[in-house]
Amino acid sequence: xxxxxxxxxxxxxxxxxxxxxxxxxxxxxxxxxxxxxxxxxxxxxxxxxxxxxxxxxxxxxxxxxxxxxxxxxxxxxxxxxxxxxxxxxxxxxxxxxxxxxxxxxxxxxxxxxxxxxxxxxxxxxxxxxxxxxxxxxxxxxxxxxxxxxxxxxxxxxxxxxxxxxxxxxxxxxxxxxxxxxxxxxxxxxxxxxxxxxxxxxxxxxxxxxxxxxxxxxxxxxxxxxxxxxxxxxxxxxxxxxxxxxxxxxxxxxxxxxxxxxxxxxxxxxxxxxxxxxxxxxxxxxxxxxxxxxxxxxxxxxxxxxxxxxxxxxxx
Amino acid sequence: xxxxxxxxxxxxxxxxxxxxxxxxxxxxxxxxxxxxxxxxxxxxxxxxxxxxxxxxxxxxxxxxxxxxxxxxxxxxxxxxxxxxxxxxxxxxxxxxxxxxxxxxxxxxxxxxxxxxxxxxxxxxxxxxxxxxxxxxxxxxxxxxxxxxxxxxxxxxxxxxxxxxxxxxxxxxxxxxxxxxxxxxxxxxxxxxxxxxxxxxxxxxxxxxxxxxxxxxxxxxxxxxxxxxxxxxxxxxxxxxxxxxxxxxxxxxxxxxxxxxxxxxxxxxxxxxxxxxxxxxxxxxxxxxxxxxxxxxxxxxxxxxxxxxxxxxxxxxxxx
Numbered sequence: 001x002x003x004x005x006x007x008x009x010x011x012x013x014x015x016x017x018x019x020x021x022x023x024x025x026x027x028x029x030x031x032x033x034x035x036x037x038x039x040x041x042x043x044x045x046x047x048x049x050x051x052x053x054x055x056x057x058x059x060x061x062x063x064x065x066x067x068x069x070x071x072x073x074x075x076x077x078x079x080x081x082x083x084x085x086x087x088x089x090x091x092x093x094x095x096x097x098x099x100x101x102x103x104x105x106x107x108x109x110x111x112x113x114x115x116x117x118x119x120x121x122x123x124x125x126x127x128x129x130x131x132x133x134x135x136x137x138x139x140x141x142x143x144x145x146x147x148x149x150x151x152x153x154x155x156x157x158x159x160x161x162x163x164x165x166x167x168x169x170x171x172x173x174x175x176x177x178x179x180x181x182x183x184x185x186x187x188x189x190x191x192x193x194x195x196x197x198x199x200x201x202x203x204x205x206x207x208x209x210x211x212x213x214x215x216x217x218x219x220x221x222x223x224x225x226x227x228x229x230x231x232x233x234x235x236x237x238x239x240x241x242x243x244x245x246x247x248x249x250x251x252x253x254x255x256x257x258x259x260x261x262x263x264x265x266x267x268x269x270x271x272x273x274x275x276x277x278x279x280x281x282x283x284x285x286x287x288x289x290x291x292x293x294x295x296x297x298x299x300x301x302x303x304x305x306x307x308x309x310x311x312x313x314x315x
Numbered sequence: 316x317x318x319x320x321x322x323x324x325x326x327x328x329x330x331x332x333x334x335x336x337x338x339x340x341x342x343x344x345x346x347x348x349x350x351x352x353x354x355x356x357x358x359x360x361x362x363x364x365x366x367x368x369x370x371x372x373x374x375x376x377x378x379x380x381x382x383x384x385x386x387x388x389x390x391x392x393x394x395x396x397x398x399x400x401x402x403x404x405x406x407x408x409x410x411x412x413x414x415x416x417x418x419x420x421x422x423x424x425x426x427x428x429x430x431x432x433x434x435x436x437x438x439x440x441x442x443x444x445x446x447x448x449x450x451x452x453x454x455x456x457x458x459x460x461x462x463x464x465x466x467x468x469x470x471x472x473x474x475x476x477x478x479x480x481x482x483x484x485x486x487x488x489x490x491x492x493x494x495x496x497x498x499x500x501x502x503x504x505x506x507x508x509x510x511x512x513x514x515x516x517x518x519x520x521x522x523x524x525x526x527x528x529x530x531x532x533x534x535x536x537x538x539x540x541x542x543x544x545x546x547x548x549x550x551x552x553x554x555x556x557x558x559x560x561x562x563x564x565x566x567x568x569x570x571x572x573x574x575x576x577x578x579x580x581x582x583x584x585x586x587x588x589x590x591x592x593x594x595x596x597x598x599x600x601x602x603x604x605x606x607x608x609x610x611x612x613x614x615x616x617x618x619x620x621x622x623x624x625x626x627x628x629x630x631x632x633x634x
Binding site: 080081084085087088089090138141145167169170171172173174175176177179180183184186187206207209210211212213214215227228229230234235238239241243244247248256257258 | 477481485486489520548569
């Protein structure tokens with residue numbers, strides 16, 4: 001007809017409809033109810049800016065914030081046999097897998113990467129609670145073994161970020177066998193004299209806590225993280241009494257001697273750098289020899305906790 | 316005899332035979348023996364049929380049968396000079412875990428196992444075979460002892476799982492299990508495990524990370540109880556039969572998956588109907604497994620044990 005209907009209108013429409021819109025610009029802190037703008041939240045590593053409540057963060061986001069300049073390389077994980085038991089509950093296991101892959105955009109529940117933190121080469125592995133509850137099946141076992149293997153091969157420390165509901169029931173006994181398997185991986189590091197640092201994040205429970213997640217040389221937890229073998233509901237059913245305030249939370253475990261430290265996510269990177277360098281007998285990292293990772297182009301500048309003198313920061 | 320639900324038809328027949336015999340005892344002129352024997356034969360055939368093809372859920376019930384021989388029965392029958400050793404040296408003694416020195420065919424060994432108890436009093440005392448962190452720490456201490464004095468370790472696994480309690484959590488249940496599994500992987504002596512009843516999740520792995528794992532024919536070994544699995548995945552605890560099926564927790568499936576090395580036959584009608592025979596069969600299995608391992612170098616034992624678990628799961632069940 002004319003250029004107004006053929007050209008202008010679609011262009012105007014596309015301006016409104018095709019704009020990159022994150023699904024939720026605002027999210028509500030489950031703890032204090034504050035509405036948080038997505039950029040602000042991402043810049044603060046998914047920690048509530050009002051109450052410091054630590055929300056879930058994907059392994060990829062975590063690695064971007066952890067490694068120098070947000071640069072890391074993924075370590076390949078050997079693919080295990082798919083659906084070894086032919087498991088079926090209300091859904092088939094392969095269907096559940098596909099749904100989880102679609103929802104997270106990840107292959108499986110653990111991501112392994114290598115890179116540098118404070119110019120110290122490390123291998124890191126992070127579990128994804130959004131992927132079937134971060135559950136430990138053969139892939140997660142393979143991932144930890146691959147991480148430990150790469151670490152020993154290159155003589156690098158391994159940093160693990162744990163988050164899991166436990167073993168993956170859909171793999172039955174083979175998921176249970178990941179407890180000894182991953183323990184062997186930890187022993188590989190131990191025998192090679194390499195540090196193995198564990199960061200327990202919300203939640204870490206069941207067979208994961210009862211294997212590689214509790215065997216670190218240093219055990220750190222994020223504030224408020226639920227860390228346990230048996231969950232609070234199971235215990236309440238067993239002993240039929242109310243559990244104390246804060247039971248099985250990171251701070252409670254710290255009080256009971258089960259952890260070395262409880263550390264805010266924003267200070268985690270610095271602490272890991274310091275720990276790794278001390279355990280490897282390296283000189284202290286030069287403060288601010290690299291810019292903090294770019295959280296978001298439009299986000300606020302370096303977090304306040306960064307002691308770096310502003311003048312030296314190469315932006 | 317404690318009859319399981321699926322054994323009810325059997326209970327009826329055996330009850331009838333017993334009734335007839337009681338009647339005959341009261342009236343000596345009655346001759347019932349022929350009929351009673353017919354019933355006996357019928358019961359025998361039925362028992363054989365029932366146990367020929369137990370479903371996974373029925374196996375769970377048999378594995379938990381209160382009359383099955385427990386750890387203590389095996390220790391008393393198969394070992395000499397049993398010297399129980401107590402305590403974790405940190406907090407307490409845990410009666411859910413038996414452990415100590417003994418002689419097996421004259422050779423000194425360390426024996427460790429879960430004990431469920433056999434009546435109300437002992438079940439409470441043993442906490443139904445659910446160990447607390449102290450139990451795992453005691454086991455670790457004994458494994459360390461075995462390692463230093465070059466004694467083989469024999470573990471008998473029979474637990475619903477590690478105890479889910481407030482104190483157990485506060486004292487590091489997860490850490491205790493993790494370290495115990497690690498200890499299993501470290502010791503330079505033969506380590507053989509027999510799953511004699513229930514192999515419940517992490518609480519079982521902490522003892523069963525062994526060079527050789529044997530399992531009784533109707534024992535189970537699983538990442539979660541069928542009831543727990545049903546309530547999580549089916550949102551209905553009543554679906555435990557389906558869950559038991561899906562979990563592949565029977566000795567037969569586990570052998571196909573390469574998780575266990577051998578199956579120890581149970582008498583017809585399960586271990587609870589032939590305790591003596593079962594115990595002896597387990598004794599023979601331990602003997603065979605130990606023979607394969609004794610004399611090997613400590614490094615070889617540790618390396619093989621680790622490799623065994625690293626390789627595990629490479630083959631699935633074609634289902």
